[in-house]
Amino acid sequence: MSLIRLDHARGITTITLDSPHNRNALSTQLMRELLAALDDAGSDPDVRVVVLDHTGPVFSSGADLSETAAAASTGDMPANILGDILAAVVSCPKPVIAAVRGSARAGGVGLIAAADLAVCAETATFAFSEVRIGVIPALISATVLPRLAPRAAAELYLTGEIFDGTRAAGIGLVSTAVTVEKVDTVVRSWCSSLVRGAPNAVAATKRLLSQKPAIADIDDLAVLSLEFFGSAEGREGVAAFTEKRDPSWVPPATG
Secondary structure (H helix, E strand, O other): OOOEEEEEEOOEEEEEEOOHHHOOOEOHHHHHHHHHHHHHHHHOOOOOEEEEEEOOOEEEOOEOHHHHHHHOOOOOOOHHHHHHHHHHHHHOOOOEEEEEOOEEEOHHHHHHHHOOEEEEEOOOEEEOOHHHHOOOOOOOHHHHOOOOOHHHHHHHHHHOOOEEHHHHHHOOOOOEEEOHHHHHHHHHHHHHHHOOOOHHHHHHHHHHHHHOOOHHHHHHHHHHHHHHHOOHHHHHHHHHHHHOOOOOOOOOOOO
């Protein structure tokens, strides 16, 4: 039985973690299915946005500790797959949104931090609980630490204390925190905006955000800017703006 669900509508693929019996723990099966779904979405030209959602009250409890304990003696750790998943989310050419209605721990928090945009319920809870079981938040630091304010990172990494959605937004872990009833509203609003962006321009902008260019890169950035103004998307976008119509890449509205 699959541990994820896939839905596709108007350019939006929703990948739902569907293993509520173990709090959507990042088991080997779930991670392999998630990695395959991310790869498929990233290469599908019909997909414009990826939404990561979940069933049950927990977004993800992190590593499946029963699997991790069994694999520790062999070195074939499930965490190795988690690294591939975090990289797949970050490198996905489509914007990735995390819709977090409930709690997340450890690796689950790393997955949320990897997403380009994240909305959570104010009542959702989070924790970097690794130190409390004798391990460290190593892999997820690649996605979490660039998001967090340094003082908050030190406090929460070292203490393992639980914090809520409102604080998660305040320290940069998520984009915004709302009442649980409004999570879907925020996701729909973001999706509506994202599908209006040209696919190649959105992918390049996502790369630009990860590269963090500086003034020393200004000449290369000027070349890049001119390249996109002269591209097929750039010409179509300018024409659509002038003609007061939607560009060709905007999916048609559904009834």
